[in-house]
Amino acid sequence: MSVVTNTTTIGAIELPSRRNTELLLLAFAVVIPIFAYANVGLSIHGKLPPGMIAYGGGLAVLAGIAHLVVRRYAKYADPLLLPIGTLLNGLGCVLIWRLDQSERLQNLAKRQFGQFSESAPRQMMYTALAIALFAAVLLLLKDHRTLQRFTYISMAASLVLLILPVIPGLGADVFGAKIWISVAGFSIQPGEFAKIVIAIFFAGYLMVKRDALALASRRFMGLYLPRGRDLGPILMIWAMSLLVLVFENDLGTSLLFFGMFVIMLYVATERTSWIVIGLVMSVAGAAVVGATASHVKARVTAWLDPFACYTKSGACEQVGQSIMSFGSGGVLGTGWGQGNSDLIGFAANSDFIFSTVGEELGLAGVMAFLLLYGLIIERGVRTALAARDPFGKLFAIGLSGAFALQIFVVAGGVMGLIPLTGMTMPFLASGGSSVLANWALIGILIRISDTARRPAPAPAPSPDSEMTQVVRPS
Amino acid sequence: MSELTLTVMRLGFLAVLWLFVIVAVQVIRSDLFGTRVTQRGSRRGGNASGAPAQGGRQAAAPPQQRQRRGAPTKLVVSEGTLTGTTVALAGQTITLGRAHDSTIVLDDDYASSRHARIYPDRDGQWIVEDLGSTNGTYLDRTRLTTPTPIPPGAPIRIGKTVIELRK
Numbered sequence: 001m002s003v004v005t006n007t008t009t010i011g012a013i014e015l016p017s018r019r020n021t022e023l024l025l026l027a028f029a030v031v032i033p034i035f036a037y038a039n040v041g042l043s044i045h046g047k048l049p050p051g052m053i054a055y056g057g058g059l060a061v062l063a064g065i066a067h068l069v070v071r072r073y074a075k076y077a078d079p080l081l082l083p084i085g086t087l088l089n090g091l092g093c094v095l096i097w098r099l100d101q102s103e104r105l106q107n108l109a110k111r112q113f114g115q116f117s118e119s120a121p122r123q124m125m126y127t128a129l130a131i132a133l134f135a136a137v138l139l140l141l142k143d144h145r146t147l148q149r150f151t152y153i154s155m156a157a158s159l160v161l162l163i164l165p166v167i168p169g170l171g172a173d174v175f176g177a178k179i180w181i182s183v184a185g186f187s188i189q190p191g192e193f194a195k196i197v198i199a200i201f202f203a204g205y206l207m208v209k210r211d212a213l214a215l216a217s218r219r220f221m222g223l224y225l226p227r228g229r230d231l232g233p234i235l236m237i238w239a240m241s242l243l244v245l246v247f248e249n250d251l252g253t254s255l256l257f258f259g260m261f262v263i264m265l266y267v268a269t270e271r272t273s274w275i276v277i278g279l280v281m282s283v284a285g286a287a288v289v290g291a292t293a294s295h296v297k298a299r300v301t302a303w304l305d306p307f308a309c310y311t312k313s314g315a316c317e318q319v320g321q322s323i324m325s326f327g328s329g330g331v332l333g334t335g336w337g338q339g340n341s342d343l344i345g346f347a348a349n350s351d352f353i354f355s356t357v358g359e360e361l362g363l364a365g366v367m368a369f370l371l372l373y374g375l376i377i378e379r380g381v382r383t384a385l386a387a388r389d390p391f392g393k394l395f396a397i398g399l400s401g402a403f404a405l406q407i408f409v410v411a412g413g414v415m416g417l418i419p420l421t422g423m424t425m426p427f428l429a430s431g432g433s434s435v436l437a438n439w440a441l442i443g444i445l446i447r448i449s450d451t452a453r454r455p456a457p458a459p460a461p462s463p464d465s466e467m468t469q470v471v472r473p474s
Numbered sequence: 475m476s477e478l479t480l481t482v483m484r485l486g487f488l489a490v491l492w493l494f495v496i497v498a499v500q501v502i503r504s505d506l507f508g509t510r511v512t513q514r515g516s517r518r519g520g521n522a523s524g525a526p527a528q529g530g531r532q533a534a535a536p537p538q539q540r541q542r543r544g545a546p547t548k549l550v551v552s553e554g555t556l557t558g559t560t561v562a563l564a565g566q567t568i569t570l571g572r573a574h575d576s577t578i579v580l581d582d583d584y585a586s587s588r589h590a591r592i593y594p595d596r597d598g599q600w601i602v603e604d605l606g607s608t609n610g611t612y613l614d615r616t617r618l619t620t621p622t623p624i625p626p627g628a629p630i631r632i633g634k635t636v637i638e639l640r641k
Binding site: 029042333 | 483488505
């Protein structure tokens with residue numbers, strides 16, 4: 001700047017890479033679960049748990065690897081996503097380990113399956129795999145825009161992933177919902193991965209069609225109604241999510257996909273009418289299915305009044321126990337290892353894991369967890385705002401929208417706000433697919449945010465070098 | 475384990491968890507995107523980051539120029555692509571032109587890179603000076619040849635852009 005007499009200079013902030021901030025937060029995020037682990041051991045067994053060094057060391061090594069990969073391959077990425085993911089994942093492992101210690105659950109498992117196996121070591125293994133997947137995403141996906149090429153392939157892939165659980169022989173019907181497939185002894189939940197794949201399709205599709213969807217519309221009663229042929233895709237997605245609901249008995253997945261599509265449609269077109277249309281359609285669909293499908297009907301009954309059917313149906317008992325555990329937690333909770341959330345029984349460490357948070361950490365803990373999720377979502381939305389390409393914007397919004405919807409659906413379900421849907425709390429719940437898919441999601445968000453926050457390339461030839469046009473008196 | 479220890483650990487854990495949330499929010503606060511406004515020129519040290527000693531000295535020092543009564547306080551762009559832009563007049567020179575280091579960067583094909591500047595003279599009277607531009611700078615309707623004091627409300631035309639000084 002040669003002119004020194006300027007009063008002010010207005011310039012873009014040169015963003016530092018923030019990797020050291022991330023490292024510090026990451027160290028903090030590793031210490032908190034170790035503290036929680038020690039706390040559980042002290043309150044249940046009266047001594048520090050024997051696996052503490054191994055567990056803490058394992059988490060620290062995984063976090064360190066993830067950090068080094070980010071430092072090397074995504075230097076300018078958002079500093080919060082990785083630490084918050086690590087913290088939630090670490091606390092999730094502690095929650096699962098805590099529920100492993102419950103004699104009630106051990107006896108229940110022995111009665112039902114003949115044996116009891118601890119979930120926490122398995123969860124640690126899945127976490128290690130998930131961090132490997134996270135590193136692979138960052139290593140292989142150099143630029144998120146390459147995914148744009150796979151717009152229609154990913155549509156097909158997500159359809160296949162959604163249909164897989166219904167295929168006889170491959171799908172496994174677990175307690176009413178057909179959302180698992182079993183391959184070589186492992187049960188996989190393809191819906192978790194479909195969530196990411198379908199975001200690629202929505203982002204690529206809407207990027208191309210946004211103008212047609214936004215501009216070619218008629219105004220009717222203050223709403224912009226789209227043309228029939230533009231309404232086609234939304235109807236198709238709606239039908240697809242209803243089919244998932246009907247054939248797989250999975251309210252959560254269908255809500256997630258349809259909601260994600262409506263969110264992305266709204267962001268792409270800036271038309272409020274899509275939200276209205278989407279809400280009307282999802283309410284209509286849910287009402288019809290809720291009145292007909294028996295599995296969904298049971299869940300709605302359990303939601304409306306869990307204590308009326310408490311002794312009659314397992315679903316009611318679970319929801320009732322969950323609500324009671326939130327209630328008995330109070331504001332500050334009972335403390336790690338001192339709650340009775342294991343009374344929920346089956347799925348206490350997966351779908352209902354948030355009830356354990358509610359009972360043992362209380363409202364204060366639940367709020368902190370929800371804020372942590374909120375921060376991940378906020379960083380995702382911020383990434384979308386900062387992204388320079390429309391595909392990246394829509395993709396980041398879609399991923400964070402899906403994440404937000406999933407949290408709403410699960411937390412709302414266990415608290416009795418909405419009918420329970422049988423999805424997993426990201427990072428907390430026991431289950432390999434969920435951990436793997438969510439770390440892949442965080443990896444993609446980190447990749448997009450790295451591209452978005454990377455200092456802009458050298459500006460185009462500056463206007464100084466252009467010739468000034470001369471005014472010629474005519 | 476005694477009840478007391480467990481209670482302390484329970485509250486301690488919640489405190490640590492919330493501390494993490496607060497630290498994370500602090501990181502966000504220091505990480506906002508946007509533009510940065512840097513104070514430059516003679517008032518260096520008036521920044522928030524200035525050392526306390528420096529700040530103290532500055533507070534004691536008399537203002538460099540007494541604000542004249544009725545003197546304009548802001549510069550307003552009233553025509554052209556930047557219409558609506560205002561710049562506070564704080565006693566420093568304002569440069570206008572297409573050059574990206576100008577105070578007001580004009581996106582105007584008929585403006586020169588360094589077109590004109592506006593600065594206060596010793597009495598606080600604002601002066602406009604053409605910096606040898608291709609198409610000239612006009613005050614009211616006359617093309618400037620020498621640095622000229624700006625009467626209040628008089629439009630200054632640069633290419634397709636018109637600016638005015640206002641109170």
